[in-house]
Amino acid sequence: MILGDGLSNLCLVASRTALDMYRKSRRDAAMMPVAGGSASAAASLDTVAASFDERRRTAAFLKDEIPVSVAMCGYAGLAALSAAVVPLIFRQLRFHHVVILYAAAPAMAFCNAYGCGLTDWSLASSYGKLAIFAFGSWVGMGEGGIVAGLAACGVMMSVVSTASDLMQDFKTGYLTLASQRSMLVGQAVGTAMGCVMAPAIFWIFKSANDVGDPRSLYPAPYAGVYRGIALIGVEGLGALPEYCINFCAAFFAGAFLLNAFKEMARHKRWGVQQFLPSAMGMAVPFFIGAYFTIDMCVGSLILFLWERSNRRQAREFAPAVASGLLCGDGLWSLPASVLALLKVDPPICMKFFSRDDMAKVARVLK
Structure with missing residues (x-):
């Protein structure tokens, strides 16, 4: 899924870049020439920038x-x-x-x-x-x-x-x-x-x-x-393991097709691409645990509700809020390590069993 999502986006970026360069070359041929590649790039981005800060950052970055x-x-x-x-x-x-x-x-x-x-x-x-x-x-x-x-x-x-x-x-x-x-x-x-x-x-x-x-x-x-x-x-x-390559190929193709459907929905203006999941976001929890996807889901929900109530404020302060959440999550690893060294167990333990194992646990608890 990680490789399929990344390679599909690489293909999309390459195709969009080639198409934009082709259109720009035809458009520039009919207009007066502009000297300096970085200046022309800054000028084109300057017209679509949403704020003065973004225009200034773009100009400084491309300088x-x-x-x-x-x-x-x-x-x-x-x-x-x-x-x-x-x-x-x-x-x-x-x-x-x-x-x-x-x-x-x-x-x-x-x-x-x-x-x-x-x-x-x-x-x-x-x-x-x-x-x-x-x-x-x-x-x-x-x-x-x-x-x-x-x-x-x-x-x-x-x-x-x-x-x-x-x-x-x-x-x-x-x-x-x-x-x-x-x-x-x-x-x-x-x-x-x-x-x-x-x-x-x-x-x-x-x-x-x-x-x-x-x-x-x-x-x-x-x-x-x-x-x-x-x-x-x-x-x-x-x-x-048996069927390992089959699973790998199937989910690689699934991630590729998911991104292709997203691109088609964006091009056709169906308005559903924002509701489609990210293959990368689904794949990472297989390595580090599901808590990461839960964090992303909760953060996306907070941002969605914030944009509905105050879009301008959400656009300006969302990076600061996200940085604070990331720092807090990272700093929590220190007290978590101290609690682990002290052998402090959480007050609640949750486990998931198969149906047969659950029946055995139920008989023991009775």
């Missing part, structure tokens, strides 16, 4: 616009560097494996940035697991498929998570009137520092503790989880 050619050349250069260096570190992963990884990563990065914008939750690990299955089964057990799958997972997660983090930074920069280029430079400096500091810190931890030992202070439980996924991946699709 130091990063050229597309710079972004493409930078990505191609980093991909070439990785294709040359990564196989030297992990010899199970070949040159062409890294090239294919970087060719597929932009689509996955768009999906993750889109999902992170919707849910404020980065799902980079999900795309990393896809890389484990794909490249682990491709390389095979005899050629070191476990290490190859885990290395491919690391490369995919690095690209995908960086994309969502950068988009979050750009969103913050847009709201705070910061420059695109300053945000990108800051991200590059932080990444360069991480390339030096992260291995050094890991080496210190590794020297002082038995990292990975279940009896040590740092058991690294996720290492065993990802190795188990890689073990399943190298055995191919036959090692997955």
